[in-house]
Amino acid sequence: MGNSNYALQAKNLNIYYGEFRAVTDVSMVVERHKITALIGPSGCGKSTLLRSFNRMNDLVPGARVEGELLFQDQNLYSPFVDAVEVRRRIGMVFQKPNPFPKPIYENVAFGPKVQGIRKKSQLDDIVERSLRKAALWDEVKDKLKKSGLELSGGQQQRLCIARAIAVEPEVLLMDEPCSALDPIATLRIEELMRELQEQYTIVIVTHNMQQAARVSDYTAFMMVNDKRSGELVEFDMTEKIFTNPADTRTEDYVTGRFG
Amino acid sequence: MNHVAFLNWLLVSLYLVDVGILSTPIAVARKGYSPRLGSVIGAGAGLIGALAGLFIFTPLLGLVLQLLQAILGVFSDNIHFADDLKISFSLGAGQNILPIKFDIEADVPRDIAFLRSLVVGVGTYIGGMILLNLLWRFIPSQGAVTEATALRYNTIARQVRGRILQAHFMVAIVIAITVLMALMWNIIKGTFTMTAVSNTVAPESLTDGRSLGDIEEPELAQILVGNISGNRGRQLIQDYVWGVGDAEARDRKSEPLVEALGKGNWPEDLSVYVPNQDPSQEPEYITYQNLSKQPDVVAAILSYNLTTSDLETLVTAEVVQPFVVATWTLDRTLLDYKGIEKELDVINNSRRESDPDWNDARLQFRSWLSLNFVTQRLNAAPELTGMRNAILGSLLMISITALFAFPIGIGAAIYLEEYANDNWINRIIQTNIDNLAGVPSIIYGLLGLAVFVRTMRPITSGEVFGLGQGNGNTVLSAALTMGLLILPLIIINAQEAIQAVQPSIRQASFGLGATKWQTVWNHVLPYAMPGILTGTILAISRAVGETAPLVVVGASAFILKDPSGPFSRFTALPIQIYSWTEQPRDADKAVAAAAIILLLALLLTLNSIAILLRNRFERNLGRH
Ligand SMILES: Nc1ncnc2c1ncn2[C@@H]1O[C@H](COP(=O)(O)OP(=O)(O)O)[C@@H](O)[C@H]1O
Numbered sequence: 018m019g020n021s022n023y024a025l026q027a028k029n030l031n032i033y034y035g036e037f038r039a040v041t042d043v044s045m046v047v048e049r050h051k052i053t054a055l056i057g058p059s060g061c062g063k064s065t066l067l068r069s070f071n072r073m074n075d076l077v078p079g080a081r082v083e084g085e086l087l088f089q090d091q092n093l094y095s096p097f098v099d100a101v102e103v104r105r106r107i108g109m110v111f112q113k114p115n116p117f118p119k120p121i122y123e124n125v126a127f128g129p130k131v132q133g134i135r136k137k138s139q140l141d142d143i144v145e146r147s148l149r150k151a152a153l154w155d156e157v158k159d160k161l162k163k164s165g166l167e168l169s170g171g172q173q174q175r176l177c178i179a180r181a182i183a184v185e186p187e188v189l190l191m192d193e194p195c196s197a198l199d200p201i202a203t204l205r206i207e208e209l210m211r212e213l214q215e216q217y218t219i220v221i222v223t224h225n226m227q228q229a230a231r232v233s234d235y236t237a238f239m240m241v242n243d244k245r246s247g248e249l250v251e252f253d254m255t256e257k258i259f260t261n262p263a264d265t266r267t268e269d270y271v272t273g274r275f276g
Numbered sequence: 277m278n279h280v281a282f283l284n285w286l287l288v289s290l291y292l293v294d295v296g297i298l299s300t301p302i303a304v305a306r307k308g309y310s311p312r313l314g315s316v317i318g319a320g321a322g323l324i325g326a327l328a329g330l331f332i333f334t335p336l337l338g339l340v341l342q343l344l345q346a347i348l349g350v351f352s353d354n355i356h357f358a359d360d361l362k363i364s365f366s367l368g369a370g371q372n373i374l375p376i377k378f379d380i381e382a383d384v385p386r387d388i389a390f391l392r393s394l395v396v397g398v399g400t401y402i403g404g405m406i407l408l409n410l411l412w413r414f415i416p417s418q419g420a421v422t423e424a425t426a427l428r429y430n431t432i433a434r435q436v437r438g439r440i441l442q443a444h445f446m447v448a449i450v451i452a453i454t455v456l457m458a459l460m461w462n463i464i465k466g467t468f469t470m471t472a473v474s475n476t477v478a479p480e481s482l483t484d485g486r487s488l489g490d491i492e493e494p495e496l497a498q499i500l501v502g503n504i505s506g507n508r509g510r511q512l513i514q515d516y517v518w519g520v521g522d523a524e525a526r527d528r529k530s531e532p533l534v535e536a537l538g539k540g541n542w543p544e545d546l547s548v549y550v551p552n553q554d555p556s557q558e559p560e561y562i563t564y565q566n567l568s569k570q571p572d573v574v575a576a577i578l579s580y581n582l583t584t585s586d587l588e589t590l591v592t593a594e595v596v597q598p599f600v601v602a603t604w605t606l607d608r609t610l611l612d613y614k615g616i617e618k619e620l621d622v623i624n625n626s627r628r629e630s631d632p633d634w635n636d637a638r639l640q641f642r643s644w645l646s647l648n649f650v651t652q653r654l655n656a657a658p659e660l661t662g663m664r665n666a667i668l669g670s671l672l673m674i675s676i677t678a679l680f681a682f683p684i685g686i687g688a689a690i691y692l693e694e695y696a697n698d699n700w701i702n703r704i705i706q707t708n709i710d711n712l713a714g715v716p717s718i719i720y721g722l723l724g725l726a727v728f729v730r731t732m733r734p735i736t737s738g739e740v741f742g743l744g745q746g747n748g749n750t751v752l753s754a755a756l757t758m759g760l761l762i763l764p765l766i767i768i769n770a771q772e773a774i775q776a777v778q779p780s781i782r783q784a785s786f787g788l789g790a791t792k793w794q795t796v797w798n799h800v801l802p803y804a805m806p807g808i809l810t811g812t813i814l815a816i817s818r819a820v821g822e823t824a825p826l827v828v829v830g831a832s833a834f835i836l837k838d839p840s841g842p843f844s845r846f847t848a849l850p851i852q853i854y855s856w857t858e859q860p861r862d863a864d865k866a867v868a869a870a871a872i873i874l875l876l877a878l879l880l881t882l883n884s885i886a887i888l889l890r891n892r893f894e895r896n897l898g899r900h
């Protein structure tokens with residue numbers, strides 16, 4: 018029996034693209050209702066690891082995952098688990114805002130619809146609730162029929178968050194969600210993450226050290242080893258990582274001496 | 277010199293001048309000269325080079341070839357390729373390749389003419405390129421150029437070059453448009469013509485001076501039947517009411533006509549028996565066989581089944597028989613009316629001499645494209661023919677083609693793009709589809725003949741459904757053949773449209789827990805739809821214009837009935853264009869021209885629909 022405080026538990030995860038091992042031997046836990054940040058230099062496998070958490074890597078031809086990833090004591094990589102089901106419970110927000118070129122309403126309603134919710138009133142409810150949670154409702158409530166592409170970059174990203182939480186996932190994975198946004202939009206998203214933390218478990222990949230320090234409770238620092246494969250160097254409370262890291266490489270990185 | 281050689285020289289010179297203009301500005305700017313001047317000098321150098329090439333390098337090349345011949349002559353006596361390439365510096369020497377006198381030597385054997393023109397072309401090119409290269413290389417540099425001058429000159433040089441290239445594209449566009457306009461004009465001037473029309477029978481003599489338009493159906497039918505032979509009358513019934521081929525009519529000639537035509541086509545008050553029979557005998561039914569002796573019955577049936585305007589057209593066609601003696605194209609009509617009148621007099625005079633009953637032909641401006649041309653059915657006489665059955669045939673065919681090819685094409689594209697693994701079977705399928713798009717249409721015609729017309733005859737003829745006439749040359753066969761023809765085009769276009777859908781959209785959908793099919797159906801397909809539709813309509817436009825496969829699968833060149841469904845025989849617009857151009861008279865060509873305009877109009881309509889649909893879909897997607 019695993020600890021019920023853990024939303025996800027990675028045990029010796031190895032991720033391959035064909036012959037290339039992009040991530041080596043990562044073991045870590047993601048605690049419930051906490052924000053866990055993944056940091057590290059470019060190309061160290063942060064996105065790869067994050068995508069393995071909801072089996073998005075299955076979509077990459079030739080990608081393969083070894084090891085165990087426990088979600089409520091269930092190994093997500095056991096042959097009996099359907100990737101589609103996994104993604105309904107572990108949602109994802111991408112680096113570049115990618116709303117569907119459809120009305121705002123349809124963007125949010127799509128997730129519930131594919132899960133079989135058809136009733137208009139129920140969908141209306143979900144759309145409003147999700148947009149409110151994503152702090153977007155007041156800005157778009159009068160133009161739900163407008164295309165999602167007509168919003169600003171920051172609004173689009175919040176729309177993507179609303180879309181992801183409309184299916185009531187337990188975990189929300191975010192891959193550098195602010196890297197395409199201006200500072201003000203970034204701040205709004207960070208506030209939003211703090212609010213969402215009450216109901217969801219969040220894993221965020223970020224390039225931005227301050228962001229990791231500001232928003233996260235736990236931080237995992239990754240780096241490539243001599244075989245250019247990503248390894249987990251250190252995983253601890255964020256405060257500890259940024260003030261008193263155990264590994265000198267972590268210290269070098271978070272103080273900006275490297276990377 | 278022969279004219280091929282001259283043309284060759286001209287083209288090569290143009291090319292050299294062009295190279296001079298384009299490349300010299302940059303070459304001279306580097307050495308500190310004005311680039312604008314450079315382009316002029318370049319043009320001059322190119323031209324001088326072309327002349328030098330003609331007068332120096334061409335004869336030299338001839339000499340080299342002759343030397344080569346002399347050397348090869350040691351080994352064999354049969355080598356004579358350079359015999360006609362004599363070198364001479366005298367002007368106007370007939371046999372020489374030096375071409376001062378541009379006389380066209382009609383009796384020069386082809387291969388010699390070709391060799392000479394080749395020698396002229398190559399010689400000119402060598403000369404021109406040598407001179408241009410000399411210019412670029414050996415122009416003295418103006419010493420050290422300051423950075424600023426170099427920058428300025430290089431900028432100007434690139435601008436000059438850009439402007440000249442732009443001029444090239446303009447010229448290309450102008451040429452293309454001119455050619456298209458010439459084509460259109462050629463069609464239009466054949467469609468709107470002055471015609472000389474003569475009536476075989478003056479219509480007033482049929483109607484005591486009343487106009488044909490004022491006469492009611494029964495009387496029109498009487499006039500019609502009264503002025504044609506009994507057999508012709510029977511033929512009209514067969515073509516316009518019964519609608520079967522000669523063979524079937526012969527087989528069923530003794531069947532009571534009322535059964536053959538069907539009760540619905542039989543006038544209620546018309547007896548089904550031959551009138552005025554001996555009452556003591558068993559009454560004899562009216563049949564196809566005895567119909568030709570019953571003009572009143574023929575008139576009654578025709579008047580019952582045909583509209584007034586149909587009957588009027590028939591009277592004109594069968595009795596009055598106006599015919600176009602000659603036509604003059606639109607440009608002559610506008611520019612040379614006097615000349616046309618003179619020609620008409622000549623025609624009338626000569627006809628009158630040989631034929632005392634000749635009704636003088638009168639000039640009549642005629643638009644061969646008219647409402648009647650669209651709404652009337654085919655007729656063997658170009659004066660009377662319409663294209664209704666051909667238009668309907670084309671429309672019916674492409675509708676079935678689209679119904680068949682669109683879903684299959686999209687399905688195949690989705691499979692190949694979204695579901696197919698990268699294994700050898702799928703690679704072979706993909707390669708095949710790509711190659712099939714380039715197969716000549718006649719091959720598809722042959723395939724359609726073998727598969728749809730012959731092998732699948734029971735289905736394509738409608739036999740298994742109890743419909744049709746057992747013949748495989750139906751709309752359905754043609755539509756399926758056209759479907760095969762455009763399937764690769766639709767698939768390739770759809771694949772490209774599907775590939776163009778951004779991967780981030782797919783990821784977003786999968787990330788929300790959508791299955792593959794939900795992703796394809798809700799996102800990939802809608803976003804690819806504008807592209808898919810455009811590709812499909814372009815493919816269908818191609819099918820509308822194709823002629824060869826139709827000829828092979830047996831579309832009829834001449835048919836009177838409208839196509840009644842997928843299992844009927846039919847004709848189509850391209851077939852009509854093809855067959856009317858084959859006919860001998862001026863008027864036949866005019867019909868072909870008008871039919872071409874109809875076909876173009878149909879294509880334009882289809883393309884406009886494509887654009888409208890695409891805009892609609894794009895608006896739905898919120899792209900502007
Ligand atoms: N789809 C892919 N196919 C092959 N190699 C990949 C793919 N995605 C990422 N990689 C490789 O995996 C390594 C880690 O990439 P990534 O996870 O994107 O790093 P990060 O997000 O930390 O910048 C890199 O070396 C990258 O080249």
Ligand SMILES: [Mg+2]
Pocket residue numbers: 063064065
């Ligand atoms: Mg990344």
